[in-house]
Amino acid sequence: MANFFTDNADIQFQFNRMDLREVVALKEGDFAEGRQYPYAPASYDDAMDGYRRILDLVGGICGDVIAPRAAEVDLEGAQYHDGVVTYAKGTQEAMKALSGADLMGFTLPRRYGGLNMPTIMYVAAIEMVSRADAALMTIFGLQDIAETINSFASEEQKQRYLPRFCTGEVTGAMVLTEPDAGSDLQAVRLKAYQDEKGVWRMNGVKRFITNGCGDVLLVLARSEEGTKDGRGLSMFICEKGPKVYIRRIEDKLGIHGSPTCEIHFRDAEGELVGQRRRGLTRYVMSLMNGARVGIAAQGQGIAEAAYRDALAYAVDRVQFGKAIIDMAQVSDLLVDMKVGVETGRSLLYETARVVDLCQGYEHLAETVERSDPRAREIKEKAALYRKQAAILTPMSKYYCCEMGLRVTSAAIQVLGGSGYMRDYNLERYYRDARITTIYEGTTELQAVAILAGLQGEALAEWFAARAAQKREGEIALLAALVQQMQQRLADGVAFVKKEGHPDYTDLMGKRLSDMACWAVIGYLLLEEASASPHKRIIAEKFIRDAAIRTVAHYTAITSGNDIVLREYKTLLGPDLPKA
Amino acid sequence: MPYDCIVIAKQVPDTKNVTGKAMKDDGTVNRAALPAIFNPEDLNALEMALDIRDRFGGSVTVVTMGPPAACELLRDALYRGADRVILLTDRRFAAADTLATSYALSCAIRKIGKFDLIIGGRQAIDGDTAQVGPQTAEKLHLNQVTYVEKVQDIRDGRIEILRSIDGGYEVVRGRLPILLTVTGTANEPRPPRAKRLLQFRHHTCPAEITNRIRKQLEARGREPSEAEMAEAVNPVLTEAVKQDRMLTVWDADAVGADHDKIGGRGSPTKVKKIESVVFKGRDLKWIEANDEGAKGLVRELVTEHILG
Numbered sequence: 001m002a003n004f005f006t007d008n009a010d011i012q013f014q015f016n017r018m019d020l021r022e023v024v025a026l027k028e029g030d031f032a033e034g035r036q037y038p039y040a041p042a043s044y045d046d047a048m049d050g051y052r053r054i055l056d057l058v059g060g061i062c063g064d065v066i067a068p069r070a071a072e073v074d075l076e077g078a079q080y081h082d083g084v085v086t087y088a089k090g091t092q093e094a095m096k097a098l099s100g101a102d103l104m105g106f107t108l109p110r111r112y113g114g115l116n117m118p119t120i121m122y123v124a125a126i127e128m129v130s131r132a133d134a135a136l137m138t139i140f141g142l143q144d145i146a147e148t149i150n151s152f153a154s155e156e157q158k159q160r161y162l163p164r165f166c167t168g169e170v171t172g173a174m175v176l177t178e179p180d181a182g183s184d185l186q187a188v189r190l191k192a193y194q195d196e197k198g199v200w201r202m203n204g205v206k207r208f209i210t211n212g213c214g215d216v217l218l219v220l221a222r223s224e225e226g227t228k229d230g231r232g233l234s235m236f237i238c239e240k241g242p243k244v245y246i247r248r249i250e251d252k253l254g255i256h257g258s259p260t261c262e263i264h265f266r267d268a269e270g271e272l273v274g275q276r277r278r279g280l281t282r283y284v285m286s287l288m289n290g291a292r293v294g295i296a297a298q299g300q301g302i303a304e305a306a307y308r309d310a311l312a313y314a315v316d317r318v319q320f321g322k323a324i325i326d327m328a329q330v331s332d333l334l335v336d337m338k339v340g341v342e343t344g345r346s347l348l349y350e351t352a353r354v355v356d357l358c359q360g361y362e363h364l365a366e367t368v369e370r371s372d373p374r375a376r377e378i379k380e381k382a383a384l385y386r387k388q389a390a391i392l393t394p395m396s397k398y399y400c401c402e403m404g405l406r407v408t409s410a411a412i413q414v415l416g417g418s419g420y421m422r423d424y425n426l427e428r429y430y431r432d433a434r435i436t437t438i439y440e441g442t443t444e445l446q447a448v449a450i451l452a453g454l455q456g457e458a459l460a461e462w463f464a465a466r467a468a469q470k471r472e473g474e475i476a477l478l479a480a481l482v483q484q485m486q487q488r489l490a491d492g493v494a495f496v497k498k499e500g501h502p503d504y505t506d507l508m509g510k511r512l513s514d515m516a517c518w519a520v521i522g523y524l525l526l527e528e529a530s531a532s533p534h535k536r537i538i539a540e541k542f543i544r545d546a547a548i549r550t551v552a553h554y555t556a557i558t559s560g561n562d563i564v565l566r567e568y569k570t571l572l573g574p575d576l577p578k579a
Numbered sequence: 580m581p582y583d584c585i586v587i588a589k590q591v592p593d594t595k596n597v598t599g600k601a602m603k604d605d606g607t608v609n610r611a612a613l614p615a616i617f618n619p620e621d622l623n624a625l626e627m628a629l630d631i632r633d634r635f636g637g638s639v640t641v642v643t644m645g646p647p648a649a650c651e652l653l654r655d656a657l658y659r660g661a662d663r664v665i666l667l668t669d670r671r672f673a674a675a676d677t678l679a680t681s682y683a684l685s686c687a688i689r690k691i692g693k694f695d696l697i698i699g700g701r702q703a704i705d706g707d708t709a710q711v712g713p714q715t716a717e718k719l720h721l722n723q724v725t726y727v728e729k730v731q732d733i734r735d736g737r738i739e740i741l742r743s744i745d746g747g748y749e750v751v752r753g754r755l756p757i758l759l760t761v762t763g764t765a766n767e768p769r770p771p772r773a774k775r776l777l778q779f780r781h782h783t784c785p786a787e788i789t790n791r792i793r794k795q796l797e798a799r800g801r802e803p804s805e806a807e808m809a810e811a812v813n814p815v816l817t818e819a820v821k822q823d824r825m826l827t828v829w830d831a832d833a834v835g836a837d838h839d840k841i842g843g844r845g846s847p848t849k850v851k852k853i854e855s856v857v858f859k860g861r862d863l864k865w866i867e868a869n870d871e872g873a874k875g876l877v878r879e880l881v882t883e884h885i886l887g
Contacts, residue, residue: 039775057776065767
């Protein structure tokens with residue numbers, strides 16, 4: 001009877017101190033849905049109680065159903081035979097449990113059969129599922145596909161597709177990548193054309209499609225003949241069928257339970273979602289942002305799993321007459337993991353909260369009457385949270401996924417030789433975590449997005465609200481360090497801006513991203529520190545370390561050292577293949 | 580053809596996750612120290628009933644006998660899909676052994692009236708007797724099959740069952756109505772459904788409300804007066820009734836139970852002595868599976884004063 005919600009003191013801490021009044025008000029309005037749906041909440045407290053129970057339910061399924069099957073799923077993997085993909089047995093059983101428990105329409109509105117849960121709860125659920133089986137996350141955690149249909153498709157399309165997602169009858173895939181269009185989605189070539197009856201059809205190849213064998217595909221395709229950039233791309237819904245042929249699945253390093261498909265579209269029928277030409281610029285961007293928060297939660301969950309196993313091992317393992325946890329280097333590794341896991345969660349939950357506010361106010365802004373006295377305020381809030389979500393989302397993915405890599409690697413180090421063996425789960429966590437910094441936008445692309453946000457001062461209001469708070473005693477000392485970190489971040493951004501050299505800015509992107517994450521987390525920890533003695537010590541450890549690293553990064557940035565830009569070819573020297 | 584199932588279930592202390600002081604000084608279970616859970620094999624019984632309903636249609640009614648806190652088990656049953664739940668509760672039911680329990684359950688089942696199957700777990704993890712199912716069947720003059728692994732088919736008033744036996748399985752057939760007891764390997768109980776969980780989480784009974792409010796008031800450091808209790812309980816009770824959130828509760832009179840046959844009074848079982856036994860022996864002794872082996876074993880048990 002394991003429960004990944006109740007056994008996690010940090011998730012409990014985060015949940016208990018959440019103030020989601022604004023989010024719940026946006027999700028539930030005046031709680032009118034209770035009249036129509038017996039499972040809708042009647043008040044804020046009732047909504048929070050419901051959220052807690054749903055997470056408890058997810059935690060139980062993760063502990064009792066999903067986690068015990070994960071090793072077997074990894075070994076068996078998804079299978080491909082003659083155009084047909086079959087999930088591993090454990091994957092099928094886990095999906096049956098999740099859909100049987102009504103959990104596949106987590107965030108969708110009740111009128112389509114969903115639970116109408118906020119993103120912050122979905123993120124908590126994805127983290128738990130990923131801790132149990134990272135590969136399963138790519139099915140459970142891809143509900144953004146349905147969410148995209150909900151946001152942009154017509155009412156008729158929504159009614160046709162969304163209820164089937166909610167019951168678990170169908171799963172989806174986001175079909176974007178092609179052999180020559182990876183990070184650069186503007187280069188997508190898959191052709192969409194209208195046949196003589198005006199029906200849209202698609203022709204071409206998509207590659208590296210996570211769960212591409214899913215039933216409902218959201219396909220990015222070139223609908224405007226002769227165009228070359230993102231403005232010629234539209235989004236289509238395409239159902240699985242004989243003209244959507246899965247040619248192969250990839251043999252991968254990790255997430256073996258998740259089939260990565262190559263899809264051949266052979267004049268396959270599709271239907272347009274929303275408007276033409278807005279496929280990439282509007283819909284995919286929205287889809288990706290949702291998915292990025294999901295992948296951040298995946299990195300977070302894998303890190304949690306690895307940290308726990310490493311800690312348990314370090315307590316039991318005796319060498320040189322004592323438990324290895326009591327050896328300085330090992331305890332340092334473990335503390336670094338623990339701080340990484342808890343800070344990742346703080347950033348992730350804050351991001352999800354802002355995303356909820358952003359979606360809520362955007363939705364309100366679309367429906368509010370011009371004459372409504374609140375109209376202006378709603379529009380301003382929508383713009384503010386949109387700006388903040390646009391930077392916090394890549395920050396979460398950047399931080400949590402890189403943290404996941406570091407933690408899974410360190411966990412193997414704690415176990416030593418045993419960690420390298422398949423007898424333990426650590427090597428699986430390590431392999432599974434490896435994809436998280438690549439798909440849904442690489443770490444490098446997240447840094448580009450973070451930089452864009454920093455240059456547009458996207459966090460100005462967020463920082464200002466927190467810097468203004470009065471703090472006392474030791475927390476005030478830590479607060480002073482965080483303010484310094486924030487100042488150095490601003491100075492660093494100003495420096496590259498002044499330099500005005502795009503390549504140099506790009507080169508410094510990760511350093512500035514680190515600094516941004518550390519400053520934001522620093523403020524979050526100051527708030528948490530006043531609520532718990534454990535968080536106070538976590539805050540002290542994290543902020544002191546981050547302050548030192550911030551100085552190092554700042555020094556590097558303002559040094560103007562651009563040797564890599566100037567000399568990379570000389571540095572790589574004799575190894576460069578002849579052109 | 581649809582079938583109506585009654586599931587008999589018990590809330591038990593979680594003996595698999597023992598924490599703190601699980602045993603009292605007198606060697607009995609300290610129920611207060613252990614979390615109360617749905618008896619695991621009763622969950623298998625519920626799953627079997629839900630599966631029968633999925634396959635053939637019909638209904639699933641869950642009955643439990645226990646204190647008001649057993650409402651939690653009934654809510655859980657609702658979350659997982661039960662159509663109707665009944666709490667059999669009365670102070671006069673307390674301290675019942677298996678005989679008194681099966682009598683009380685049989686009274687409740689008679690009151691329910693129409694049913695095709697009664698399904699229970701093989702045994703409860705607190706008593707481990709495996710007697711309540713069979714005794715209930717006897718009291719209701721029903722056919723019974725124990726150790727059920729699978730219901731293969733139900734057709735024309737007959738049921739075909741895969742039954743677990745030593746070293747294998749046997750297939751048996753019986754006529755409805757029938758009582759089945761189910762093993763823990765029979766199936767994997769489905770998880771609660773989120774929507775039903777949200778819908779039924781506030782369902783309760785008057786005694787549970789009273790107990791909860793009494794605890795809250797006691798937390799202030801003194802015994803609440805009757806007037807204080809009434810003042811606190813009544814609005815909650817009224818609201819629960821108004822919202823249609825009341826679980827069905829039957830007491831001894833509601834099921835027409837003979838007061839001499841229930842609870843401690845109706846329980847001939849007397850605990851003579853409880854010993855804390857620590858297993859030390861490591862030797863295994865094989866007894867041949869024939870008459871001679873069996874006779875030898877019985878002889879030995881009698882000589883050792885374990886039997887007779």
